[in-house]
Amino acid sequence: MAGNSDALTPRAKLAVTAGKAVAAASRAAGRGSGSVIGGRVALKLDPDLLARLAQNLDVTLVSATNGKTTTTRLIAEALRAAGPVVSNALGANMPAGITSALAGGSDAKFGVIEVDEKYLAGVARDTSPKCIALLNLSRDQLDRAAETRMLAENWREGLAGSKAVVVANCDDPLVVWAASSSPNVIWVAAGQMWKDDAWSCPSCGGVMQRPGDDWFCGECGFRRPTPSWALSGDHVLDPHGSAWPIHLQLPGRANKANAASSAAVAAVFGVPPQVALERMYQVQAVAGRYDVVQFQGRDLRLLLAKNPAGWLETFSLIDPPPAPVILSVNARGADGTDTSWLWDVDYTRLTGHPIFVVGDRKLDLAVRLEVANQQFQVCENLDQAVQQAPAGRIEVIANYTAFQDLRRRVGN
Structure with a gap:
């Protein structure tokens, strides 16, 4: 052409x-x-x-x-x-x-x-x-x-x-x-x-x-x-x-x-x-999604999930329990400021995983996990969550701007 x-x-x-x-x-x-x-x-x-x-x-x-x-x-x-x-x-x-x-x-x-x-x-x-x-x-x-x-x-x-x-x-x-x-x-x-x-x-x-x-x-x-x-x-x-x-x-x-x-x-x-x-087959990762990165001597897999349908699909990808999971949710302009969608996600699928919660709206997410009867810890930031996570590859699931924050922090 x-x-x-x-x-x-x-x-x-x-x-x-x-x-x-x-x-x-x-x-x-x-x-x-x-x-x-x-x-x-x-x-x-x-x-x-x-x-x-x-x-x-x-x-x-x-x-x-x-x-x-x-x-x-x-x-x-x-x-x-x-x-x-x-x-x-x-x-x-x-x-x-x-x-x-x-x-x-x-x-x-x-x-x-x-x-x-x-x-x-x-x-x-x-x-x-x-x-x-x-x-x-x-x-x-x-x-x-x-x-x-x-x-x-x-x-x-x-x-x-x-x-x-x-x-x-x-x-x-x-x-x-x-x-x-x-x-x-x-x-x-x-x-x-x-x-x-x-x-x-x-x-x-x-x-x-x-x-x-x-x-x-x-x-x-x-x-x-x-x-x-x-x-x-x-x-x-x-x-x-x-x-x-x-x-x-x-x-x-x-x-x-x-x-x-x-x-x-x-x-x-x-x-x-x-x-x-x-x-x-050439496609390995898409704008950082699915990448496995090294951070503080640990393997982290970065997964993006922006809405209930996306979280449901992502839960089906993660390593079986007791793989540690870090969840990060923001509610900035690009995410939508309403976090009520968290109540549409079936977090009971994470039963058996040690869960660590970070992000701007970590307390919203903590309330949701409490109601879903999950074991979790609220952390100040990614560094603290990684330090507290038990052995094994860490699955990190984040919504849109939280995912961008994580990529910047791990230098991805």
């Missing part, structure tokens, strides 16, 4: 240059990657810049409450088999961060873009994607996000009549309802551990029936569609019924599900499952 910058207007080129300069200044001042502020400046100078940058790319958008950063990485890795890829790999997933990422990919053929759930419809309008991957919708940041049914409605209206191929998880009723307005949907049976946001029918409000892995509404007949791709144990089943082994360095069932969706997306662009899945 000839460089995208060749097709840009003088105004757009100026906007890209200014955005990069501001981002570089922000990095030099130690204020993070600079991608968001750079993108904001660029969009101020040319409000149509995102559409201009996307016009020569085959774009895939990835949206969900959980798993979008990892799935974006897996899809990007798979599509590199077919050409150069530009992606917002660090997870800046609102229009400014997306614009900034695309501005850096002048020779790319594919754009693989993670999009915050609330911005999906608008970014889809601007980027005319070839493919949109929808993984799940669950409760998250209750103080500022719309409840899940409203987000699903936003997706449903925004995707109605879209020319994109929508790759959607048929095991999440909210995703199915949202995707059903699209004329071209590929259904993937990727599973759903967290079901507490999908007990009422998104279509009519009736009670969902859930026999086995199936689901349907007894009132209006809305039901699980038949998948053409499926996660089956350690394999992905393709539409021809062939089973392809999943070999990942990333742990857990959730990442196998992400790989299944990613293989379905790669196939839309002509990359066969075997090639796509082999390439996904």
Whole structure:
């Protein structure tokens, strides 16, 4: 693909240059990657810049409450088999961060873009994607996000009549309802551990029936569609019924599900499952998640969990008892300031683990663990928690800004 910058207007080129300069200044001042502020400046100078940058790319958008950063990485890795890829790999997933990422990919053929759930419809309008991957919708940041049914409605209206191929998880009723307005949907049976946001029918409000892995509404007949791709144990089943082994360095069932969706997306662009899945093995960690680091002479595995669905999946990854566990929860702007979601997490799954609690909202978490009858200690900081933890690899589970704090402390 000839460089995208060749097709840009003088105004757009100026906007890209200014955005990069501001981002570089922000990095030099130690204020993070600079991608968001750079993108904001660029969009101020040319409000149509995102559409201009996307016009020569085959774009895939990835949206969900959980798993979008990892799935974006897996899809990007798979599509590199077919050409150069530009992606917002660090997870800046609102229009400014997306614009900034695309501005850096002048020779790319594919754009693989993670999009915050609330911005999906608008970014889809601007980027005319070839493919949109929808993984799940669950409760998250209750103080500022719309409840899940409203987000699903936003997706449903925004995707109605879209020319994109929508790759959607048929095991999440909210995703199915949202995707059903699209004329071209590929259904993937990727599973759903967290079901507490999908007990009422998104279509009519009736009670969902859930026999086995199936689901349907007894009132209006809305039901699980038949998948053409499926996660089956350690394999992905393709539409021809062939089973392809999943070999990942990333742990857990959730990442196998992400790989299944990613293989379905790669196939839309002509990359066969075997090639796509082999390439996904390259991904070792995603923005520090799953990294094992040495700190104070101990091995710590860093795990990110931002909402009840994410905590549930993360509990299934950790080493068995008596592996020590450090939990860290903040409630800053990027996390959402409401910690009531802690009461939706089943902390009894940690029974038998020595638990150490840190973070801005450690006392909120301590009350929750007390009610769940868990043995825990509240610590001042990570250093103290690590010193008090008994032998064994320490599993460290943190929400968004707490995770960033931990990475800085361990020098990751």
